[in-house]
Amino acid sequence: METNMPRTVLITGTSSGYGKAIAEMFLAQGWNVLATMRRPDPGVFPMKTDRLRVLPLDVTDPGSIGSAIAEGVQTFGAIDVLVNNAGIGLASAFEATPDAVVRQLFETNTFGALATCRAIIPQMRRQGSGVIINVTSSVTIGPMPLVAAYAASKSAVEGFTESLSYELRPFGITARLVEPGYAPTTNFTTNGGARMKGLIPVEYAGFAAACFAKMAAYPTAYCSEAEVAQAVLAAATEEGRVLRYLAGADTKMLAELRWSSSEATYVSKMGEMFDPLWPVEA
Structure with missing residues (x-):
């Protein structure tokens, strides 16, 4: 394969954030980009370039996943990198979180990521190369209160990705993790907060309010979209055996605390x- 040919990346959940x-x-960086989202909106990317395709992809629909991959291969010849970014957030008291809500989290955050990996692996195995990047969260390093279901859905992806x-590896395929911190400027937090309605019962209300206030006042910088994008690019292009790429000062602080301290x-x-x-x- 000619090294000067543009490489191709397929990214899920590209409508915002x-x-x-x-x-x-x-x-x-000159890549071919398959920007996918559940409801394609070409207005998200106003630039005009033959290197961009905006495609429909719902990670909870295997047919949708297969169609996006097939169109990407037909358009650009191969897919070199998959970035599983699509996800939904939730803050709730677990006691008050219905099974249906927990299953919705896992369908998108966990099973959706697994399904896209399963769909892309045969193509990467045949070409003898590829990179799979699963975007998780800093809560897999330092789980805070009131995100138990969300943390579980992302932690499952961490174990899956390492295995x-x-x-x-024997097929020339690399699988990696990008672990973003909290990014208050994205729609992710707003949407997660909307799902929280009715899931903080009165018995937890005082604790939750104090907990959120304490987190907001904690003296650390948070994560930006640019930091996550840079971490994903590094995970896609760097050689070596690095599994985890941290994004955001808060993620790095939690990692230092978790991995450099005693359990107590x-x-x-x-x-x-x-x-x-x-x-x-x-």
């Missing part, structure tokens, strides 16, 4: 950061 920024980053990375110290510091009732040690 991280996904849109990721698509724009790859376009700026998959060893499974696919980690739990104590997490409590101080997120739990309004946590006893502060003298």
Whole structure:
């Protein structure tokens, strides 16, 4: 294969936020981009270029996944990188979270990511190369209160991706994780907050209000769309055996705390950061 030919990336969930920024980053780097979303809106990407295709893809619909991959291969000849970015958020008291809501989280965040991986692997295996990047969350490193269901849906993808990375290495395929922090400027937080309605019962209301206030006041910088896009580009292009790419000062702070501290110290510091009732040690 000629090394000067543009490579092709397929990205899920590109209508806004991280996904849109990721698509724009790859376009700026000269890649062919398959920007997918459930309801395609060409207005999301006003630039005119033959290197961009905006396609429908619903990660909960296997037929939709297959059609997008087939069209991408037909258009650009091959897909070199898959970025599983589509996802939904939720803050809730788990006790009050119905099974239907939990299953909706897993259908998109977990099973949707698994389905797109399963669909793209045969094409990458035949060409003897490829990179799969699953975008998860900093909650897989440091889970805060009131995101138990969401953290579970993303943590499942972490275990899946690490196992998959060893499974696919003999075929020349790399699987990696990008772990973004909290990005208050994206629609992700707004949409997750809308789903929270009715899921914080009165028994949890005081705790939740104090918890969110404590998190908002914590003295750390948060994550930006540009940082996530840069991390995804690095994961797509760097050689070596790195599995996790961290995005955002908050993610890096949590990783340092988790991986460089004892279990007791980690739990104590997490409590101080997120739990309004946590006893502060003298």
